[in-house]
Amino acid sequence: SLGQFAISENGGIALAQISNHYLGNFGMIILALIVIIACLKTTVGLMSAFSETFVELFPKKEYRFYLLIVSILPCIFANIGLTKIIELSVPVLMFLYPLALILILLALLSPLFKHSRLVYQITTAFTLLAAIIDGLNALPASLHTITFISVIINFAKDFLPFFSLGMGWILPSVLGFIIGCLCQITITVYKNKKSSTLS
Template identity: 35%
Template sequence: MKKFRDIIIVGFAMFSIYFGAGNLIFPPYIGMTSGSGWLISFLGFIFADVGIILLSIIAVAKSGSFQAVVGRAGKKFGISLEFIMMLCLGPILVIPRTAATTFEMSIAPVFNLNPIIFSILFFALTLILTIRPTKVIDIIGKFLTPVLLITLAFLIIKGIISPIGALNNNIDSSSLFVTGLTQGYQTMDALGTGGITMLIMASFLSKGYKDKTETINLTIKSATVAGIGLILVYGGLAYLGATVSSIYDKNISQTALLINIIKNLLGNNGILILGVIVAFACLTTAIGLTSVTSKYFEDISNKKFKYEHIVIFICTFSAIVANFGVDKIISISVPILTVIYPISIALVLMNCFRKVFTKNTIYKGVAYATLLTSLLTVIDSSVVTISFIHKLPFAALGFDWVLPAIIGGIIGYFVNSNDSDVCLTETE
């Protein structure tokens, strides 16, 4: 019974860490643009979002660390990639965005509060709930997630019982799955999986589970609980979007669509419900990522920097960056994430088939080819046009790196090297 309870609590915590405000906005828009074919788009979204998350967790848990996954492309390369990734998840981009999003969607529409004061209050609360690393998962899983889930369930059930409108049947269904697939990929939810997985495994260790194989199995089971929760919530939100597919068109912004759906279902008081959902979604994500990144920087510094001190620094720095606003933070984050996310996904997917891809030179070929393509994509979008990037297969879907990655892997296969071991760390 204890084991089952721990799996549920940790699974709830994982759900909340992954379910940020962006995850609240994507599914309704997918449903609205798909109409009666919303289920097809939804399946594509789940495959690229929840599917990649679960594969990443399994790969990291079995390998022993995220570094054991990305390090196959070279030790220095893996360390650099993980370091940049943690900086992005930490004080530079993602954590500050949680406070900025909460303010713009939950506080500003209702209260006349100074954003600087709010950011201080938000990260003071994050600091209090994060300062003890062994308690982070329990705080999120036992207390915060249930509030978030109950509020979401109330909204979704209301929309199912009293649909806002009829589902639009006049939408081209030929590309719905691909549309959902693209949107799911663009959430970039799997970016922090390495640190989150290690946090979850550490949580199980603190609960008395000392056997490594058992800890891995419990982590995967908790991830499954989180995945089921995400699928149910995403499905409900996508259906809500589908019920307004005859009312709005694709030109409406994702945020405006969500607000209008809630107003239609719950009236003007629904904004308060939205505020609660966004606040808890962002707070749980901020707490989880602050703990993950703090533990990471403590470990790589060989504990020269204490976890508690790093938490204080991240919360303080994030409180400052949060005042730049959501749009500014996103404009900074997109180019960086566009470069590092495809590399991470490619290496994680390969690691899931590590008995097939045994040569490290294959990983190196894939990683460097993906890195080059991603860099050229960013340059093309912000500096100067690089026409051939647009001619690569799947470029319109955001997957222009796939063919270069395959070519890089093939080249790597034929490169002679003594570096041809199986995974750095592996638990079968």
């Protein structure tokens, strides 16, 4: 698309420009239908899951109340514009992604360390620290001038590999996993020795 158009603020604008360029108004209609069909089922699923969860957490209100709230709020947020929504959500996503990824990886590797709760806790704690730093790094550039934030980001740039790629959490996560496994092995060996001496 860069051969025809300037760099767009977000992917939505780029898709609209490309579909209009190749297929005209018909392309815009096709794009609109694709977006509606692709997003509708996801939206319905998220709205119902949100409402069901909040009915369980706060049973004083009924399902329809939460469904109404979760239907109206996106209409308000949509008026902010996609570019602003992305700008506001990136720091949150950069904080959440490392935690989500490491929990998925731990669940897959869980049989190797016998589903140890301690390994989960230590690995997640190390990942949490790095995730916070990644989230701070993704804040708008104007906030990077705050001394506290700039010191943390500069420290991470110097000492965390892959930080410039938004993956500064990898080394702390691996380190946390190794420490968690060593702690679990130490505890297991200690318990075995204690039980053998008692018997």
